[in-house]
Amino acid sequence: MLKKKKIKFSEIIINWYNKNKRKLPWRKTKDPYKIWVSEIILQQTRISQGTSYYLNFIEKYPKIENLATEKEDNILKIWQGLGYYSRAINMHKTAKFIFNEKKNIFPKKYNDLIKLKGVGPYTAAAVSSICFKEKRAVLDGNVLRILSRYFKINDPINSNFGIKKFTKLSNKLVSESEPGNYNQGMMDLGSTICKPKNPLCDLCPLNISCESKKEEKFNLPNKLKLKKNKTRYLVYLIMKHYGKYYVKKRLSNDIWGNLYDFPHIEFKNSKENTDKNILIKLKNMLKNKDIVINQKVSINYKLTHQNLNISFVTLTGNIVFKSKKFEIVSKNKLMSLPVPKPIENFISNI
Ligand code: SF4
Known part of the structure; x- marks a missing residue:
């Protein structure tokens, strides 16, 4: 046949x-x-x-x-x-x-x-x-x-x-x-x-x-069940330096490779993702200690193989990073850089 x-x-x-x-x-x-x-x-x-x-x-x-x-x-x-x-x-x-x-x-x-x-x-x-x-x-x-x-x-x-x-x-x-x-x-x-x-x-x-x-049976094709997608907890740190933003180019071996985003912290689970833990991690990253969390907005974002829980945390204070890997850019420059979709959505509202 x-x-x-x-x-x-x-x-x-x-x-x-x-x-x-x-x-x-x-x-x-x-x-x-x-x-x-x-x-x-x-x-x-x-x-x-x-x-x-x-x-x-x-x-x-x-x-x-x-x-x-x-x-x-x-x-x-x-x-x-x-x-x-x-x-x-x-x-x-x-x-x-x-x-x-x-x-x-x-x-x-x-x-x-x-x-x-x-x-x-x-x-x-x-x-x-x-x-x-x-x-x-x-x-x-x-x-x-x-x-x-x-x-x-x-x-x-x-x-x-x-x-x-x-x-x-x-x-x-x-x-x-x-x-x-x-x-x-x-x-x-x-x-x-x-x-x-x-x-x-x-x-x-x-x-x-x-x-x-x-x-009259249309249940094909069959697929093997794949493992459940893991969820990552990313906290983006929105920090201004004289009206400009800290940004960095992402590494090529992770999601959104070579695109630009804000400095970030990653947690293993939702329980760790607290203001207190964010400030503890931040203090290790910054030269100064007088940082205040002004606003925290969280969204969920799905990629094909990963779920992301993304928090955008706006901070105020005299921010100076220990590391020199961050660039400081104006909002116009930031808008012209290639950025991941959730970042694009966020910056269009700031
Ligand atoms: S190939 Fe697909 S659309 Fe065509 S008859 Fe079969 S099940 Fe229906």
Whole structure:
């Protein structure tokens, strides 16, 4: 049965795509640089949010050399609010590498693309198939949902065994002659028709032979349960020095790597996060001891793998840090720096 379906599967997807494809700005081009930018932006980001970022990015950096020769802070500022900032940092490194080491020529083959910083199997398959017609299948949440439902495959999509099985299957199904259109068809079908909840099977071109539709059971794909996200307790210290703010550049090996934020303290749990403990920690960081907490505002902020409880603590006093790692900037300068979303929200109100 699988064999019979395999012959028709890619044709059905391509025919459907030709009639129903979404009009998206990156579909007007086969320039690998632009397709690469769109694919990196759309990792972990919905199309509705990612489209304006793509348009801004391409307007600012229409060619890879524009990106390669830009300052990292300016790229991060354009990226601000999109999250997963390592994507922008890796894009910058890759652009510099192609510009300086590859005579500004974007790699064409999957096996060369996959070696680029920040490029995984999905992006390498998307760029090589859409721009250069290489027979490589993309595999993401949308594609996995269609395949697991259509063929009724119960293996968890986040298990090693499941990933191998789905990769093998998708590379068998992908069209020989139109791999790019097949891949884009699977992306569109998964996000507009075979949706996680309430799939629109009546509009689906696969509905006659879909195993899940036959049984009217749409509980696939299966996933292994992952560990609960941990919560971090961050206390941002808002301290002015003659009307200016203390800020620092974050380390690259933590969340929001290379973005700017305020000096902060971190606690292991909510019980430790008291005014008394904040002042004790602060006294170790500062030269002077006459510090007063004026205001404390707390918010919860979710990242994919971590929950954050963030307190913004405004302090007054004659503040002088022992460490020299902090910069002192005006509010205007602060607004021009790339900062994490919760900081952006906070500073827009101060
Ligand atoms: S028929 Fe329904 S469940 Fe099957 S692939 Fe189409 S939308 Fe998904």
